[in-house]
Amino acid sequence: MHTLRPGPPCLLLAASIWLASWFVAVGAENETAQASPSIEAEVFGRHDDNIYQLDCSADGRWLVTASGDDTAMIWDLRTRRAQATLPHDGPVYSAVFAPDGKQLVAGSGDGFVTRWSVPEGRKLASVQGHGDAVYSVAFSPDGKRLASVGGNGDGGDTLCRVWDAADLTVLAKLEGHAMPVYGVAFSPDGKTLATASRDKTVRLWSLDDKSSRVLEGHTSDVYRSGFSPDGRWLATASQDATIRVWDVRTGRCRATLPGRRDPLYGAVFSPDGSQLAAVGDDCRLRIWNAEDLRPVFEQRLSREALYSLAYFPDGRTILVGGADAKIYWQPLAP
Numbered sequence: 001m002h003t004l005r006p007g008p009p010c011l012l013l014a015a016s017i018w019l020a021s022w023f024v025a026v027g028a029e030n031e032t033a034q035a036s037p038s039i040e041a042e043v044f045g046r047h048d049d050n051i052y053q054l055d056c057s058a059d060g061r062w063l064v065t066a067s068g069d070d071t072a073m074i075w076d077l078r079t080r081r082a083q084a085t086l087p088h089d090g091p092v093y094s095a096v097f098a099p100d101g102k103q104l105v106a107g108s109g110d111g112f113v114t115r116w117s118v119p120e121g122r123k124l125a126s127v128q129g130h131g132d133a134v135y136s137v138a139f140s141p142d143g144k145r146l147a148s149v150g151g152n153g154d155g156g157d158t159l160c161r162v163w164d165a166a167d168l169t170v171l172a173k174l175e176g177h178a179m180p181v182y183g184v185a186f187s188p189d190g191k192t193l194a195t196a197s198r199d200k201t202v203r204l205w206s207l208d209d210k211s212s213r214v215l216e217g218h219t220s221d222v223y224r225s226g227f228s229p230d231g232r233w234l235a236t237a238s239q240d241a242t243i244r245v246w247d248v249r250t251g252r253c254r255a256t257l258p259g260r261r262d263p264l265y266g267a268v269f270s271p272d273g274s275q276l277a278a279v280g281d282d283c284r285l286r287i288w289n290a291e292d293l294r295p296v297f298e299q300r301l302s303r304e305a306l307y308s309l310a311y312f313p314d315g316r317t318i319l320v321g322g323a324d325a326k327i328y329w330q331p332l333a334p
Helices: 015-026
Strands: 042-046 051-056 062-067 071-076 081-087 092-097 103-108 112-117 123-128 133-139 145-151 160-164 169-174 181-186 192-197 202-206 212-215 222-227 233-238 242-247 253-258 264-269 275-280 284-289 295-300 306-311 317-322 326-331
Touching: 042 071, 051 317, 051 326, 062 103, 071 092, 071 103, 103 133, 103 145, 112 133, 145 181, 160 192, 192 233, 202 233, 233 275, 242 264, 242 275, 275 306, 275 317, 284 306
Parallel strands: 051 092, 051 306, 092 133, 133 181, 181 222, 222 264, 264 306
Antiparallel strands: 042 326, 051 062, 062 071, 062 092, 071 081, 092 103, 103 112, 112 123, 133 145, 145 160, 160 169, 181 192, 192 202, 192 222, 202 212, 222 233, 233 242, 233 264, 242 253, 264 275, 275 284, 284 295, 306 317, 317 326
16 A cells, blocks of 8 residues: 655754745745744644644534544544544545535545544445545535545556545546546536546546546656635645646646655645645645745744645634644744
8 A cells, every 4th residue: 555655854944044945946036935924833633643634624613634543533623622533444544524514524545435424423424435545535515526536556446436425326437547546626616626646647527528638747746736716726746846836727837836855745725815835745834825926934844744734714824734643733924
């Protein structure tokens, strides 16, 4: 089974050093990256193993975390305490809320897609729909459909499955990737799916006719992806140490945003579409202005790789998790 592996621990660098390195990396002789005032991240919870994904409910009340310790956990964001632990028979690589926040779905290393109640954490249904690990799951914006993807180290079951969310019956199987698929995301209008794969490509699937367009440009594994709220852009995070921003309509790459030399694992737009944030192996949270893709924030949160991030619905806080199993609450300057 192929899993995300953290790199060696990051070295603590002074702010002046990392800012200088950033300017060199992007070649921004005529562009100034304004780092937001440093606000220390709070750690308010943890798992016993890697945190692979976090997701906030739309009302901001609940957080779900998916972990390599064979559990997902529901957290009450008002009290910042654990509400329920959801046991699985394998690592949980992905967990997301339904749009109404009353249910969530998790994908695990044993090939199961499991639906749970919120906030009680009661198991509602579970189906072993994949022949290998499930690495990513996503709800459609109307909550009526699910999508799931996965695979193993050699390829394995790389089909993207689209499900009826109510009864977990498979509506479609989308075939195209040759290697494990690490990320899946619905477009805001629910008409397109984006899948990201170890085969170095991203596919945009039309759910009307099941056709796909291939986005090429990354030079290594592509992990998670995220659409902008207006559906115009797609951001993808890759082992090649870059974030790419794609024009969804044309399929062209709008920009390539460099990290350092380390893999980047997650990229998401803010709820209002004004920012793009990313995390990766170098233990840092980065944020760009989405309009001009100018870097505006960079902060080292951990000594180990960061795998996932999620904006709080008001856009003023980001929640981050990774290899040290901690949940980071990072306030952003107004």
